Amino acid sequence: MTTNMKYKTKPLDCWQWGKELRLEAYQEFLKGHEEGKLMVLGCAATPYGMLAGLGDFVFLAGEPYGASVAADPPFSIPCMETYEAKGYSRDMCGYMRNFLGSMFLDKYYFTGGSFPKFDFAWSVRHCPAGHPKWHQIVSEYQDIPMNYIDDETMLAVDGDPEHRIDYVAGQYLDTIEWMEKVTGRTYDDEKGIEAMRTYFRNESLWGEICLLNGAIPAPLDIKSMFALMPISMLRRHEKIATDFLTTLRDEMKDRIANEIAAVATERYRMCMLTPPPWSFLKVFRYLETFGVVFVGTYVYLINSGEVKFLLDEGEAVPATVPEERPGWPEMKNREDLCRTIARWRAEHPFQSHLDIRKKEYIIIYNHWHGNAYLLLMNRGCVPMTTSMYDFQRDMQAHGIPVAMFEGNFADCRDIDETGVLDRLEAFLEGQGIQKLPSL
């Protein structure tokens, strides 16, 4: 026995169930068409529960697929080389490069079979210029229709926002008609509304789960979080996801009550803003040998989930679903549905302006009882990285130690693993954190 083991630990009871649910989501693409389901491509932030109004569907979010491919270099490298051979640039979105390369190669990562053929692409333009352009390439290549919703209101701080809500809600209404036209199906408002209710509920549950990691010791480590996150990212509209996330949340509460840690040696808690370098997830396990636990990352707190930031109080609390918010109407028809989605998107932390976001970073850091931030200067995503220096200065002004490293989150050829470890070890040493003696 050693004194390094501060806390007791054990695997999650629902771990295996989570893995199965995740794999099921990806495998559905093999049999989707056979089962009469629509196959739709979009980005993870799309309110794809709406699609239920058209009947059963399978939605492939490009980012988690790109991340899964990126985490497996032997599969990822040929994908990216194929993509580059088509003349596309290496400095573009890392997820997209893996995704498009996989499509060009006609190899689907999770089964090794052919890449799915979509019925159409439909997404939100949450990444300026990025995602609709990505889907444009798929649309051309697969000869499928595409449409998108322009809703990145986060960028606007000037003027009255009401006309932006009208514009976004109107696009959702138009998109329903467009979907009916391209699929030949009739949209069932009630089914669309019900699936979106589940979607909102699951977002809120995932946000709550992430917030529970403020406990000391942390009941969940970031690597496990990344493994379970696809359920809330890909199956947000499904009741089975609600069942799973409720179980996970309750298990986390139980772990907190019984001080069951994700990392038994926890003594230094780090937070992130961005996704990790997917081909280098072992960095998190390695740093556990220093007693470091990564408790969460802002991007997946608000991308796969939703929380409410109380800026004046400096707190983060679980989000309330739209219909339970004061002054929000019950969704009774498609107009209500579209307006609710537009309002919900506009108020979602995902849409926070950068200046507000800085405050949220500090709030969640305090909530998670962080000891430091780790910032990835991500060469594979412009929007995530553009203002990173600004964030760094702001964090440091708040007395938060910040470690940084540069690399690509989705291109294993573009990250210097040894260099990253050297930087992190030096940073931790500066914080008085040494590697623990062998357990």
Add this chain to the structure above:
Amino acid sequence: MSAIEKFHDILANRHQYAMDWKERTGGKVVGGLCTYVPLEIVYAAGMLPVRVLGTHEVQDVTDRYLFPTVCPFCRDTLAQGLKGRYDYLDGLAMGRTCSHIQGTFDNWRNYISTTLVYYIWFPCHRESPRAVDCLVGEYTGFKEALEKLTGKPITDDGLDKAIELYNTNRRLMKQVYELRKNEDPPITGAEAMEMVVTSQLMDVVEHNKLLEELLEELPDRKLDRETGLRLMMIGSEMDDIEFVQMMEELGCTIVIDEHCSGSRFFWDEVVPGEDRLAAIASRYVHRWPCPAVSSNFSDRFDRVLKIAQDWNVQGALVYQQKFCDPHEFDIPLLQQMFKEHDIPTLVLEFDVTIPFGQFRTRIEAFLEMAELEVL
């Protein structure tokens, strides 16, 4: 001094021009990041809209603010603000387009003291029938902000006059472009670029006068050079006159372009309407699109191909500002389209500064190969 020399002179002294304008007129100057700022509204407010441009000089002031993978044009423009070269601006505005210029804008707002810094949330879903209404909402807010800055209302008469002046400006520049269809164009690509870039910097009344002078001069103008291969320049922001001059010295002439310091900027006019803001909004929503706000390839490509054919283009220089994702998405398919129409292409990637020697060699090789294909 000829009109062409005047354009050259004003471009070389653009900050002085703007400061003199302020002194002469007592008006205010509003900088625009990107070409999605409605010039008509700014001008109707009695203000001078000027596009914020870089200088193509090595700089080290933006690394503290912008990650190095932000496009060089956006870093260069922010550098100008940080160095105080735009201290004379009374306002700065931006129309939402891409993440890179957004970074410039956010840092400008937070770290450079310009009195009014205004963000126009441009509706990027151009195909949506709701985009114009949304943009009218944005323009209403922008108009109010400008009125507050000047203390004077923007009237319908003022908007009508501005619309007419800018439409005239666009028409006159198009007339100049028409002359570039000639077998031996009377104006080089570099000179045409100076003409367009100065239209983004000058009082439109004064620019229109110079354009009228130019149109009188051009019919008799004979260039002391061979036209050589007729090329098209197509890509992201481009105001590197020195580069274009170097290129044309190698035995070619840029006869047409498709970028935001060229045709894409001025091609489309405002169709006047009772609702002035709606008329202006319609122009900016439906104008020749930047790839950053276009998610329909044919939207841009059809226009590109048409001008390539109309101007009898024999080759195309496709260039991009390094890291400019929206253009990077388009380039492979654009090249494919040119190939299908037997138009050879050369792709170059630009940074704040460019390797002149290397580019020269590549362009020479391209011209030699293209001549073999064309002649």
